[in-house]
Amino acid sequence: MPLTRKAYRAAILHSIDDPAIVGIDASYEYFEDGLLVIDNGQISALGHASDLLPTLPADIDITHYQDALITPGLIDTHIHLPQTGMVGAYGEQLLDWLNTYTFPCESQFADKAHADEVADIFIKELLRNGTTTALVFGSVHPQSVNSFFEAAEKLDLRMIAGKVMMDRNAPDYLTDTAESSYQESKALIERWHGKGRLHYAVTPRFAPTSTPEQLTLAGQLLGEYPDLYMQTHISENKQEIEWVNELFPERNGYLDVYDHYKLLGERSVFAHGVHLCNDECARLAETGSAVAFCPTSNLFLGSGLFNLPMAEKHNLNVGLGTDVGGGTSFSLLQTLNEAYKVMQLQGARLSPFKSLYLATLGGARALRLEGKIGTLQPGTDADFLVLDYNATPLLSYRLKQANNIAETLFVLMTLGDDRTVLQTYAAGQLVHQR
CATH class of the missing domain: 2.30.40.10 (Urease, subunit C, domain 1)
Incomplete structure (x- = not known):
């Protein structure tokens, strides 16, 4: 050659x-x-x-x-492939928004032809906006991830994705089981993880939609394949946090649920973290875990303002996420526009060079890819x-x-x-x- x-x-x-x-x-x-x-x-x-x-x-x-x-190239540390078709959906906060818009939209990914079509649109949107690496949620259907990786592989993109694991508190047409999610994830890992520039992420949607059995198996997968990623959501919305406390009364808060099931680690990325406390930031930093800061989505869904200075105090790795479809733009430039305002509302400053860092090298460090991308x-x-x-x-x-x-x-x-x-x-x- x-x-x-x-x-x-x-x-x-x-x-x-x-x-x-x-x-x-x-x-x-x-x-x-x-x-x-x-x-x-x-x-x-x-x-x-x-x-x-x-x-x-x-x-x-x-x-x-x-x-x-x-x-x-810009790095998006939190985005949902199956929500491309409902970006900009009107008028709900997180939990109602999931039930009203997200779950029906994600159900369409049972059809491989639909998954192929959306994967093509999704990757074109990423590249049009200058995003060369993304950490991507699929739907509960393995074909959502197969379609995405097939399209990414053709262009030799460095991408990370995973099939959502979700075995409760969601519509019947959109749930798997603890065992099926483990087996389907394992098959996807064997097919895609480390192929070209592709990586797999174990993806429990968030604590409320996974049983303890499913979270146990998610942790087991991470143990079986040491260089896997893990992605999920944390402390996005106050109602959600109360719900987690009701579902897991034996645990000491939201982060402790994930900690208990061995989901924290150097390639674990937790989206949002709007309402984390100091102790939780310290624990995330101690385990090498990262947070994806999603300002556009946090404003659009009325979730709250991420405390970047607190994360910095703990030397916590932070990347930037568009969180399409809760976020309303694939553009990380526009996401930084919103991040600046989120800091202003808290009496803090976001310098353009910190913004550049968050969208590039900061995202690479959050993903432990700083030797390969981000600079x-x-x-x-x-x-x-x-x-x-x-x-x-x-x-x-x-x-x-x-x-x-x-x-x-x-x-x-x-x-x-x-x-x-x-x-x-x-x-x-x-x-x-x-």
């Missing part, structure tokens, strides 16, 4: 650490006239164009972008985006007033959306062109 070496020239920006730990100035690298060199799907060099150009062969293919910014460091996968400064007339005009990269970045996150993403690359291949 011939070597494929290409270079991309533009302004280039990426996170190299968490601003909350190292300070803003040490948290990123910015090249006003930068060059990114790709060899066989991986980044082989990054730096100033003036330094790197003399080191390259004369006949190398160089794509030069004007008025554009190259960043790492543009040489040796990592060539998952990156080209953001267009002239995507809309307003964005173009506003960015002409920007005085530095911090202001440019903040404007991209406030006014930007899918139109801003000119191109998306995965493993060095162009997978979306606006």
